[in-house]
Amino acid sequence: xxxxxxxxxxxxxxxxxxxxxxxxxxxxxxxxxxxxxxxxxxxxxxxxxxxxxxxxxxxxxxxxxxxxxxxxxxxxxxxxxxxxxxx
Numbered sequence: 428x429x430x431x432x433x434x435x436x437x438x439x440x441x442x443x444x445x446x447x448x449x450x451x452x453x454x455x456x457x458x459x460x461x462x463x464x465x466x467x468x469x470x471x472x473x474x475x476x477x478x479x480x481x482x483x484x485x486x487x488x489x490x491x492x493x494x495x496x497x498x499x500x501x502x503x504x505x506x507x508x509x510x511x512x513x514x
């Protein structure tokens with residue numbers, strides 16, 4: 428159990444969601460507008476650092492949609508990596 432107040436944890440989750448969204452939007456910008464696959468892949472991978480869901484919840488306890496979202500996100504990062512190597 429942590430001694431952090433509840434409003435601190437909610438604020439932390441909101442900040443992480445904002446930063447996650449920012450990095451995802453930045454990666455879409457690099458991919459669509461500038462056609463820079465390596466920057467898009469890097470920013471999309473960095474977005475995973477800012478888990479948009481509650482980090483206190485263990486992987487096995489997360490709902491299926493959260494696990495699927497994060498696994499698809501990692502899959503897209505790997506697909507961009509392969510695309511970058513091939514192209």
